[in-house]
Amino acid sequence: MTTLAIIGAGKGLGAAVARRFGREGFSVALISRHQGRLDALAAELEQDGVQAQGFTADVRDPASIAAALERATETLGPIEVLQYSPLPQKDFMRPVLETTPADLVGPVEFSIYGPVAAVHQVVPGMRFLPEGSRPSILFVNGGSAVKPGRNVTGTSIAFAGQKAYVDLLHEVLGEEDIYVGQLIIGGAIVAGDADKDPDVLADRIWQLHQKRDTLRDQVSED
Numbered sequence: 001m002t003t004l005a006i007i008g009a010g011k012g013l014g015a016a017v018a019r020r021f022g023r024e025g026f027s028v029a030l031i032s033r034h035q036g037r038l039d040a041l042a043a044e045l046e047q048d049g050v051q052a053q054g055f056t057a058d059v060r061d062p063a064s065i066a067a068a069l070e071r072a073t074e075t076l077g078p079i080e081v082l083q084y085s086p087l088p089q090k091d092f093m094r095p096v097l098e099t100t101p102a103d104l105v106g107p108v109e110f111s112i113y114g115p116v117a118a119v120h121q122v123v124p125g126m127r128f129l130p131e132g133s134r135p136s137i138l139f140v141n142g143g144s145a146v147k148p149g150r151n152v153t154g155t156s157i158a159f160a161g162q163k164a165y166v167d168l169l170h171e172v173l174g175e176e177d178i179y180v181g182q183l184i185i186g187g188a189i190v191a192g193d194a195d196k197d198p199d200v201l202a203d204r205i206w207q208l209h210q211k212r213d214t215l216r217d218q219v220s221e222d
Ligand SMILES: NC(=O)c1ccc[n+]([C@@H]2O[C@H](COP(=O)([O-])OP(=O)(O)OC[C@H]3O[C@@H](n4cnc5c(N)ncnc54)[C@H](OP(=O)(O)O)[C@@H]3O)[C@@H](O)[C@H]2O)c1
Pocket: 007, 008, 009, 010, 011, 012, 013, 014, 015, 031, 032, 033, 034, 037, 057, 058, 059, 060, 084, 085, 086, 087, 088, 089, 140, 141, 142, 143, 185, 186, 187, 188, 189, 190
C-alpha cells in the first residue's frame, strides 16, 4: 500500500480528500500543527475504514515539513501522492496599500518555501516507487492564485509565485512521469454546494491525479 500525504489536513477539504483516496486503498498521512486535532481526525477516518495517522509540522518551518514527511514514510510507507493545501492565515489578506514588506514574510514562507521544502523531500522517493505507481504532487489554492485581489495582497502575491513553481514542476517532473497539478477554488468551500462541497472537490482532485493531463483545474471564477 502506498501513502497520500496531505500537508494542511483539517476537517474540511483535507478530510474529504483523505476519504476519497482512502477508498482507493491509500493510507493517509495527515500533516498540520496540532497533534490532538490530527489524532481526532485520524480516529474519525479509521472509523470510515481509512488507515490514517497524524504528523505535526508548521509549513512556515521547512525543517518540520521534511521531518514530518520522513516520519510519515517510515510509518505508513512510501509517499505516492502529496497534496499541499494548508488554509492560509487571515492576516495574510490585507489591502494592497496597507501591506508592508514584513506582511509578506508569512505568505511567502507559507506558499513558496513550504512547497519547495515538501517537493524536495518527496521527489527522491517518488523515483523509486513500485512498478505501476502513479506519483502525483497536487496543490490547492484560492481564486487569488489566478486573479489578484486588492484586499488579499499577501495570498495574491505568494500564490502567484507558487503558481509559477507549479508550472515549472509540471514541465520538469512530467519528463519523469511524476504528475504535478493544481486545483484553484474560487470563493468559499461550502458543504452541500453542487461545485464547492468538500466531497465534490475531493473527487476533482482524485480526477486530476487519475487523468494526469491537466495542469490546472479551476472551480468558479469569483
Ligand atoms: N475554506 C475555504 O473556503 C477555501 C476557499 C478556497 C480555497 N481553499 C483552499 O482549500 C484548502 C484548505 O481546505 P479547507 O479550508 O477545507 O481546510 P481543511 O482541510 O479543513 O484544513 C486545513 C488545515 O491547514 C492547517 N494549517 C494552517 N496553517 C498551517 C501551518 N502553518 N502549518 C501546517 N498546517 C497548517 C490547519 O490545521 P492547524 O491549524 O491545526 O495547523 C487546518 O486544519 C487550502 O488549499 C485553501 O487555499 C479553501
